[in-house]
Amino acid sequence: MIKIKVFLGTDHRGVRFKEDIIKHLKENGIDIIDSGIANDPEDDHPDFAFKVCEEVLAHPGSIGILVCGTGIGMSIAANKVKGIYCAKVDDDDDAFYAKNHNGANVIALGIKHDKEEICNIIDTFLATKGPSGEKYLRRINKIIKKEMEA
Numbered sequence: 001m002i003k004i005k006v007f008l009g010t011d012h013r014g015v016r017f018k019e020d021i022i023k024h025l026k027e028n029g030i031d032i033i034d035s036g037i038a039n040d041p042e043d044d045h046p047d048f049a050f051k052v053c054e055e056v057l058a059h060p061g062s063i064g065i066l067v068c069g070t071g072i073g074m075s076i077a078a079n080k081v082k083g084i085y086c087a088k089v090d091d092d093d094d095a096f097y098a099k100n101h102n103g104a105n106v107i108a109l110g111i112k113h114d115k116e117e118i119c120n121i122i123d124t125f126l127a128t129k130g131p132s133g134e135k136y137l138r139r140i141n142k143i144i145k146k147e148m149e150a
Contacts, residue, residue, distance in 0.1 A: 004126060005062040007055040009035040009048030009074070013111055014067030020115040021065065021122065030126065049077035049108075053084045056105055064106035065122060075108035082147060085140075091117075095125040103131050103140045 006025060010018045018034065025032040035051045037043070045068045052064040064086070066074035071088040078086035086106035087098035090113075098104035107125050109118055131137055 004030065005059050006030055006032045006126075007035065007052045007059075007062060007064045008032055008067075009037070009052035009064070010039065010067040011045040011048050011069075011074070012039050012041050012043050013069040014074075014109075015039040016111060017067055017109075017115055017118055021067070021118065024115075024119045025122070028123075045073045046077040049074045049086075050081060053078050053081040053086075053106060057081070057083050062105075063125070065125075066106060066108040067111065067118070068108070069111055071108035071110040078106050078108060082150075085143070089121055089125070092121060092124040095121045096128050099125055099128040100131055101133075101136050103136070 008021060022032050022034065035048050037047055037051055049066055052066060056062050056064045066078060068074045075086045075088040078084050084106055085102065085104045086108055087094065087102060087104040088108045089095045089098055095107060098107060109121060131140060
């Protein structure tokens with residue numbers, strides 16, 4: 001595994017996997033930092049998404065992992081943060097393409113997976129190199145240009 005800093009945010013539904021993710025990444029020598037926001041049945045996923053995304057932006061080269069009920073709410077919230085490219089991923093292929101073809105710096109997962117699947121998806125995302133192909137970089141640059149217009 002590559003030495004990288006990972007920021008983790010889990011809402012009240014995603015918290016069931018928080019300790020498993022932390023344990024797995026620490027066992028693999030990955031520097032993982034929890035959002036630090038307390039979980040309770042009334043917490044709001046955007047709070048976790050925004051906190052993790054702010055940390056990713058403050059630490060270039062780091063990535064974010066978000067877990068909520070479906071991954072959809074977290075990904076929507078995360079993508080409102082300028083400079084964040086979050087993909088909702090459901091399997092290893094999604095994780096690979098999110099990073100290698102689309103330059104994602106954050107992934108969002110839902111709880112429909114078991115802990116082994118979640119850890120495999122995260123491992124794939126961490127092990128995947130960022131985009132280098134001309135067509136992928138061209139596409140990403142179009143997205144960045146549009147983002148800068150807003």
